[in-house]
Amino acid sequence: xxxxxxxxxxxxxxxxxxxxxxxxxxxxxxxxxxxxxxxxxxxxxxxxxxxxxxxxxxxxxxxxxxxxxxxxxxxxxxxxxxxxxxxxxxxxxxxxxxxxxxxxxxxxxxxxxxxxxxxxxxxxxxxxxxxxxxxxxxxxxxxxxxxxxxxxxxxxxxxxxxxxxxxxxxxxxxxxxxxxxxxxxxx
Numbered sequence: 001x002x003x004x005x006x007x008x009x010x011x012x013x014x015x016x017x018x019x020x021x022x023x024x025x026x027x028x029x030x031x032x033x034x035x036x037x038x039x040x041x042x043x044x045x046x047x048x049x050x051x052x053x054x055x056x057x058x059x060x061x062x063x064x065x066x067x068x069x070x071x072x073x074x075x076x077x078x079x080x081x082x083x084x085x086x087x088x089x090x091x092x093x094x095x096x097x098x099x100x101x102x103x104x105x106x107x108x109x110x111x112x113x114x115x116x117x118x119x120x121x122x123x124x125x126x127x128x129x130x131x132x133x134x135x136x137x138x139x140x141x142x143x144x145x146x147x148x149x150x151x152x153x154x155x156x157x158x159x160x161x162x163x164x165x166x167x168x169x170x171x172x173x174x175x176x177x178x179x180x181x182x183x184x185x186x187x
Contacts, residue, residue, distance in 0.1 A: 062163070065127050
């Protein structure tokens with residue numbers, strides 16, 4: 001954690017919250033609920049990001065085009081800033097190393113990327129065109145020097161690049177829950 005973030009957390013009165021989280025004192029965390037709900041959103045995000053870094057690191061699990069992964073996952077109706085606050089609170093008050101998942105198909109890829117800075121460590125959604133339309137699995141595009149390349153693979157590479165630029169390491173997960181070979185998504 002940088003000195004700037006540490007100082008901001010201290011000035012915002014959230015040092016006790018971080019200490020309780022590190023001590024795994026979830027009863028104390030429950031007592032901070034009102035303080036956390038009223039905290040400045042950016043400060044809350046910074047605190048959640050510190051917790052995320054300490055507990056789960058920089059790896060982001062990506063479940064792309066995995067329909068059954070949505071089963072049993074509560075659908076959040078929050079959008080925009082409310083979604084970011086919900087993600088941060090889930091990271092700060094949830095179980096240790098909990099998977100905090102954001103569906104980019106619901107909130108949009110841009111907000112999902114921002115949610116990574118608010119404690120999210122899993123993304124789920126469809127690989128789709130810019131208009132949001134599904135891309136056929138057999139769709140290809142001709143690329144200079146590469147020949148015909150699957151459009152799904154190109155979009156997956158684009159998503160991997162987006163996550164790397166956010167300072168995270170993407171791990172693509174298939175429908176069976178196993179990691180997809182890293183070679184498939186490397187730029």
